[in-house]
Amino acid sequence: MEGQKSKAPFFFRDPEAQISSLSLNDEDYGKVSGAMVGVTPDAVIVNRERRSFFFAYRRDLPVIGWWWMGGREWRNESDGEALRRNLKRELGIEIAPERFEFETQIQWTFKLRKQLPQEVGVHVHANTYFVELTPEEIGRIQLRSEEYEVKRGLKEFGRAEIEALTRERGYPYDRVLQFYDDSMGSGKSGVGC
Numbered sequence: 485m486e487g488q489k490s491k492a493p494f495f496f497r498d499p500e501a502q503i504s505s506l507s508l509n510d511e512d513y514g515k516v517s518g519a520m521v522g523v524t525p526d527a528v529i530v531n532r533e534r535r536s537f538f539f540a541y542r543r544d545l546p547v548i549g550w551w552w553m554g555g556r557e558w559r560n561e562s563d564g565e566a567l568r569r570n571l572k573r574e575l576g577i578e579i580a581p582e583r584f585e586f587e588t589q590i591q592w593t594f595k596l597r598k599q600l601p602q603e604v605g606v607h608v609h610a611n612t613y614f615v616e617l618t619p620e621e622i623g624r625i626q627l628r629s630e631e632y633e634v635k636r637g638l639k640e641f642g643r644a645e646i647e648a649l650t651r652e653r654g655y656p657y658d659r660v661l662q663f664y665d666d667s668m669g670s671g672k673s674g675v676g677c
Contacts, residue, residue: 492586493611495562503560514599521591522608525563526554527571527584529622530614531640535668538617540574540627541636546594546606547656550639550649554610563611576626584613587667592656614667643668 508516529538529552539550553574557566564581572578590610597606627634641649646664649657 493563493589497560497562501560505558505560510599514597514601514604517597517599517606518601518604522606523557524554524608524610525557525566525570525584526552526590526610526612527567527579527615528552528587528612529617529638530668532616532668534640534642536640536642537646537664538622538638538640540638541633543631543633545596545598545602546592549653550641563613567613567615574628574631576628577621577624579615579617579621584615587612587614588663590659590663592659594656612663 530536531538537552539552542548542551553571554567555570555574557563561569562581563586564584567584568579568581590612591607592610593605593607595605596602597604622638625638627637643661643664646657646661650661
């Protein structure tokens, strides 16, 4: 939008740099992530009109349960490029990088992680984006069975449903509820209200 300042993090790519990316096995990745804070771009599928988030049921640590999408960002990759790659892998659809709207930065810590040793936990700094999908796009989603419980599908959550997750599970859903209120407004409306 002309004249408006972008909220998104800046990404400056040196045109002369030849930056490559290494692929690490889980053991090496576990060592690195045990020593550093990871950076991930995350995407929350939203319906602003219905004031709702869409989650899929993750099968693996650090969050087993209803969660949004995202993942690792490779070197020399912008958040939008990483989100396009990760969501194509996780959802089976391609979303243009410019459709992701930066919402906020969230730091998460989790007691356990997927990589061994799991007890080291994980600390990530997530650049969190919103993306609105058309009903046709949502209908084309094919969740990746290695990461999600496909039978549960993509589920729409309003404030009431996120509150129920918070009562049932506590952290991190209490923080998701805070994020929902901050980004969607704290009015008690939404899908399940």
